[in-house]
Amino acid sequence: MTTSLQRDTATSPAPAPRAGRPPLSAWLMRATWRGLPAGRHDVGWHSRLVVPAADGTPLVTDHYFPRAAGDFPTLLVRSPYGRGLPWSPMLGILFAEQGFHVVVQSCRGTGGSGGTFDLWRNEPADGLATVSWLREQPWFNGALGTIGPSYLGYAQWALALEPPPELKAMVVQVGLHDPHAFFHGDGAFALENALAVGAAMTYQHRGLRPFLRATLRLRKRLRAITTARPLRRAHTAAFGDDVTWLDGAMTHPDANDPYWHGASPATAIERPSVPTALITGWHDVLAGQTFEQYGRLRRAGCRTALLVGPWTHTSALGKGLPEVFAESLAWLRAHLCDDRSGLRATTARVHVGGENAWRDLDEWPLSPATTPWFPTADGHLTRQATAPDAPVASFRYDPDDPTPSLGGPLLSATAGARDNAALEARPDVLTFTSAPLTAAVDVLGPVSARLAVSADTGHTDVFSRLCDVDPAGRSVNVCDGLGQLSTGDRAPSQVTVAMGAAAHRFLPGHRIRWQVSGGAHPRYARNPGTGEPRAEAVDFTAVRVTVHGDSALLLPVPAEDG
Structure with missing residues (x-):
């Protein structure tokens, strides 16, 4: 097991428990x-209970x-982010007042729990040890059931690797199961999100x-960190040596590298044993x-439900809290209390942008087939294909x-x-825009781009984004993604860019816009243009990127709209 993801935490006796x-x-x-x-019950609290892990490590827990x-x-x-705000009110109080015992535990090496916090590695065993402790409690x-967002969702999947018989339901809110995909899912290091x-x-x-001080330090030094050469270990300007695992995550881009072995509990997702509700937002990083x-x-035939709102990773539990809480509560009552009165009849519920409305769907995605839209040399986006070998447009990425x-x-x-x-006014951003639509166009499913591109160094990123342009000319991003060209020669090559999924209605009078550029910094670490690893590169070179005619934006449009 690698030690580069580990962070040592001083072990001290757990503080005395409190009640009230x-x-x-x-x-x-x-x-x-x-x-x-409205709450159904008054809420009590036992704080700083000590749950022993299998090796005896104390895991500090609130009830x-x-x-x-x-x-x-x-x-x-189970959380590595502490047991206080926002988890205390959002998960502890809200669900206890609805008739649940809620056990909030700090992961090993965090929030007063003993041992060493080793990202991703200890959650399966520590989760099972906590369930063993629960079996001994008279209440x-x-x-x-399990519930929680982000890494708290990862802890749920870790427990489900060997699901205890008592586990009857999971609610994974904006959660992950694949650490490598978070850091390198688009093929380039997710720099800004990794720093956050x-x-x-x-x-x-x-x-x-301490968290606010660290966040302010990072914000103040973000530009210096993200433009450093080499990029590796530049984060120490904000964090010192406290985040040793970040260097390891940055410098191991290959998903098959032994560094990532055992990090993903993906096999738990293929087992039909635990009914699972999933919640995300269209702009959620996960x-x-x-x-x-x-x-x-x-x-796998597992009972599941999907809720997708107009949210980011953080706003899902902010402005989206009423919908997220209602979905979570209904699922938990159905599977833990045998009360199905709050469940909807359909499997999926998605918020459709453009029309700003919710749709209940029997399945997702609704439109597996795609409709191609083609770029032209004069900046238009049409349904008519252009000459496949002809250059359409080019830009210089520096x-x-x-x-x-x-x-x-x-x-x-x-x-x-x-x-x-403002972004589209830059000379290193290409845009291809449809004529004003005469009828609404629904996009419901995964969006992608097929790009025929060449670069004079043979190495470049290609950032592809779908936008909705309203009659006033406001261009708003719907979804996007990044692809790479790493051939080392100047010949055109096909690059397929997965741009995520969308549920969006382009209204009559609006226009569909395809945006193409050479990156999105500091969201992604810069491509040096030389073929050198991003984390290690010191020498950078500007690249001329050309888009050729055999390129298309692929939209999942229902047949009646196509």
Whole structure:
């Protein structure tokens, strides 16, 4: 097992447990939320309980419970981000007041728990040890569910690798199962998001003040870090040596590298034993992993449900909280309390952009077939193919002045849908735009691009984005993705770019726009243009990139719209 993902944490005796009501800060946050159902029970709290891992390591745990007589199911939440805000009100109080015991535990090496935090590696065994502890509690009735977002979702998949018989339901909110895909899923290191994860993983469990200081340090030094040559270890300017695993994640781009062995509990997704609700947003950094989870579960015959909202990774549990909580509560009541009154009749519920409405669907994706749209030399996007070998347009990508990232699936406040006007005015961004639509066009499913491109060095990235242009000329991003050309010669090559999935209606009078550029920095580490590894490159060269006629934007449009 590699040690490069490990972070040592000083082990000290766990603080004494406390009993009573949850802290005032949690109640104050709970009071700010609107659109949530009224609580059914008053909530009690046992804090700083110690659960022994299989090797005896103390795992510090809080227990929220309904202050009422009765038999209540249990929810397990395992987090490396601490047990305070926002988990205390969002998972502890909200679900305890609806009639659940909620056990919130700090992962090994975080939040006062003993041992060493080793990203991805200890969660299966520590989760099972916690279930063993639950079996000994007098209030545990044998009905267990799990819930939580992001890495808390990963901890759920880790437990499901060997699901205990008590595990009856899971709710994975904006969660991941494949660490490598998070860091390198588009073939280029997800630089900005990786840095944000570094701050959260390392400092959030230490308390609000250390986390805010680290976040502000990162924001202040972001440009210097992301433009450093070499990129490797530049993050120490913000984090010092606290985030040693980040260097390892950055320098192992190959999914088959032994470095990543055992990191993904993907096999748990192919087992039909635990009914699982999945929640994501169209601009969630983990949306692609959620869709993969949904597809695998459906193929395995597992009971599952999918909710996709107009959210980013963080706003799903912000502005999206009423919908997310209702979905989560209905699923848990159905499978832990035998109360199916809140379940919807359809498998999937998606928010459709453009028309700003929800649709209930029997399946996702609704439109597996694709309709090609072709670029022209005068900047149009048409349904008519152009001469396949003819150059259509070109641009010069300069890594010393990289094309900036704007909106999309980020972990920062700039994530989501944004007006791309300033970005599209740059000379290193190509746009191909349809005529105003005479009828609505629905895009429902995975979007991709087939690009015939050449580069004068034979090495370049190709960033491809779908935008909706309204009658006033505002160009708003819908979905996007990155591909690479690494042939080492100047001949045109086919590059397929997966651009994520979308549920979007292009209204009459609007136009469909395809945006093509050489990168999105600092969302992705820059391509040096030389073929050298991004983390190690010191010498960079500008690249002339040409798009050829045998290129197409592939949209999943229903037959009646095609």
